[in-house]
Amino acid sequence: MSTDAPADAPGNSPAAKDVRYLLHPYTNGVKHRDRGPLIMQKGGGCWVTDDSGKRYLEGMAGLWCTSLGFGEERLIEAAAHQMRQLPYYHLFAHKSHDPAIELAERLCAMSPPSHDGPMDKVFFANSGSEANDTAIKLIWYYNNAIGRPEKKKIIARIKGYHGVTVASASLTGLPANHKDFDLPIANILHTGCPHHYFEAHEGESEEDFATRRAEELDQMIQEEGPETVAAFFAEPVMGAGGVIVPPPTYFEKIQKVLQKHDVLFVADEVICGFGRTGEMFGCETYGIVPDMVSVAKALSSAYLPISAVMANKTISDAVIDNSGKIGTFGHGYTYSGHPAAAAVALETLKIYEERDVISHVKQVAPRLQAGLRERFAGHPLVGEVRGVGLIGAVQLVADKAAKTPFEASQGVALKCADLAHDHGLVVRPLPGDAVAFSPPLVISEEEIDQLLERFGRALDDTAAWLSQAAA
Known part of the structure; x- marks a missing residue:
């Protein structure tokens, strides 16, 4: 079985070596051979930067975990x-x-x-x-x-x-x-x-x-x-x-x-x-x-x-x-x-x-929860918005009225997460076409607004992609 790097990756590049040597968790290995990795190189606060210099708002705190953000000197x-x-x-x-x-x-x-x-x-x-x-x-x-x-x-x-x-x-x-x-x-x-x-x-x-x-x-x-x-x-x-x-x-x-x-x-x-x-x-x-x-x-x-x-x-x-x-x-x-x-x-x-981080969460969480609901509950792809505190999800469905899910083979949430990357936002696609949000607990209200705005653009792009695929 081939372990070649993505076609545009130089043979000795980090991307090529990743494909050659790493077995990635929760990753489609066949697709990974074709697309290769997104390599992150540094982080600060609620932001991470990839090897091309592009910055991303880390909307998942890594894997639900980097609660104090990146670069906390005391730690x-x-x-x-x-x-x-x-x-x-x-x-x-x-x-x-x-x-x-x-x-x-x-x-x-x-x-x-x-x-x-x-x-x-x-x-x-x-x-x-x-x-x-x-x-x-x-x-x-x-x-x-x-x-x-x-x-x-x-x-x-x-x-x-x-x-x-x-x-x-x-x-x-x-x-x-x-x-x-x-x-x-x-x-x-x-x-x-x-x-x-x-x-x-x-x-x-x-x-x-x-x-x-x-x-x-x-x-x-x-x-x-x-x-x-x-x-x-x-x-x-x-x-x-x-x-x-x-x-x-x-x-x-x-x-x-x-x-x-x-x-x-x-x-x-x-x-x-x-x-x-x-x-x-x-x-x-x-x-x-x-x-x-x-x-x-x-x-x-x-x-x-x-x-x-x-x-x-x-x-x-x-x-x-x-x-x-x-x-x-x-x-x-x-x-x-x-x-x-x-x-x-x-x-x-x-x-x-x-720093009374719990009080900060209580202060900013309503902005995330209300923003998710107000901006996306009425979107034609969204069946449900759910969450509490600084954790939430947007449920993508093929038919809002009937609550009909997309076919798993379409990979709609995965596509939406990829499109969010294009807009400088990291979110996580979950089984059943939910898209999850779990930002660092230290996120500001201004950064929450950016998260919502960037995801909104990714969601609209997802709808356009589906329309084009159906044409």
């Missing part, structure tokens, strides 16, 4: 200082270091509370995928520890996104993450997606829809056997599955079902955590009382890889006691709580507090 200095002092150490076999200790304490203090009080222990990993994979293992370990070896099934949601490791990709409810990977693995189940726009029955109110989704979950647990169902995973707002905002009363009703059947709730805050929804955590926005919480991305503003799983006291006590019986807790990563990453995460959390 750079935190990493450099820690690198000079202790560039690496581990947490295995009773070893520790100050950045991991302080970060764990701070996360427990600020985390969403559980039914038995604040989160009690933190386990560090390197990505959201690893954090959720760890959460699954902790759940299984916990139930073995307390004498419930049959209580192992875990329920996630269709269109939910929880990562790409074998277990976390099994939780993820998107076809591309399962197809030809032989996933999902056993004991992972999926219940319905809470997307009222596409999933509601005709005339069904949002609250009635929420009731039905909760009843479906209840029925699934009863059919599987409550004694076999261990946990439920959910993002407060579903991110990569389409920026799907839960309907009113949804989580209230879901939690009653989980409590009824003694099923743990794991809140995946990888995207929503640290201000994205307008509160420090999405759990606060939607009244979620979790048993475990996974975080990543904005934990370090993505400057260095780090993630964490937080567990309540009931779970952590059982895990610790069981490790005593076995002789060790046989799980961990070489880079768990890496000192440089932990130092950067600590500085990130300090900046959120000192």
Whole structure:
């Protein structure tokens, strides 16, 4: 199979070497051979610049993650200082270091509370995928520890996104993450997606829809056997599955079902955590009382890889006691709580507090949410505009009245995102032809206006492209 570079790329250029040597995540490899990469070389604030010198407003904060924007000197200095002092150490076999200790304490203090009080222990990993994979293992370990070896099934949601490791990709409810990977693995189940726009029955109110989704979950647990169902995973707002905002009363009703059947709730805050929804955590926005919480991305503003799983006291006590019986807790990563990453995460959390980033989000988010709705809800290609805080999506449809989606083969959202690049804006196409927005939390109102204006031009260009294709 050919690995030639794009026809116009010199043989030893970075673009040619990219095509020759890199296997890109979430990329059509065949198309990549033809079109090659968009190579970014520098960033500042909410902007990035490619290797041709063109600037782009980064409307996705990278991958939902660069919350403080690019070039934050305090984070750079935190990493450099820690690198000079202790560039690496581990947490295995009773070893520790100050950045991991302080970060764990701070996360427990600020985390969403559980039914038995604040989160009690933190386990560090390197990505959201690893954090959720760890959460699954902790759940299984916990139930073995307390004498419930049959209580192992875990329920996630269709269109939910929880990562790409074998277990976390099994939780993820998107076809591309399962197809030809032989996933999902056993004991992972999926219940319905809470997307009222596409999933509601005709005339069904949002609250009635929420009731039905909760009843479906209840029925699934009863059919599987409550004694076999261990946990439920959910993002407060579903991110990569389409920026799907839960309907009113949804989580209230879901939690009653989980409590009824003694099923743990794991809140995946990888995207929503640290201000994205307008509160420090999405759990606060939607009244979620979790048993475990996974975080990543904005934990370090993505400057260095780090993630964490937080567990309540009931779970952590059982895990610790069981490790005593076995002789060790046989799980961990070489880079768990890496000192440089932990130092950067600590500085990130300090900046959120000192600059009151949450208040800034609350101030500017209405401009994004109102702007998306006012400018695009009436556009002939747009079926729905949805979002909260500084996360949103525009749903592209072939027929507004019938809510008819485009054929996947048309790649309409992908084309729209490419056209946005032409106008100096980075957005993300999602499965089902949604286009997502998740700018750095430090974005200004003026930059939001630029984001809206540039996307408007890309959307009009998309409509013209479709018209030309149909002619």
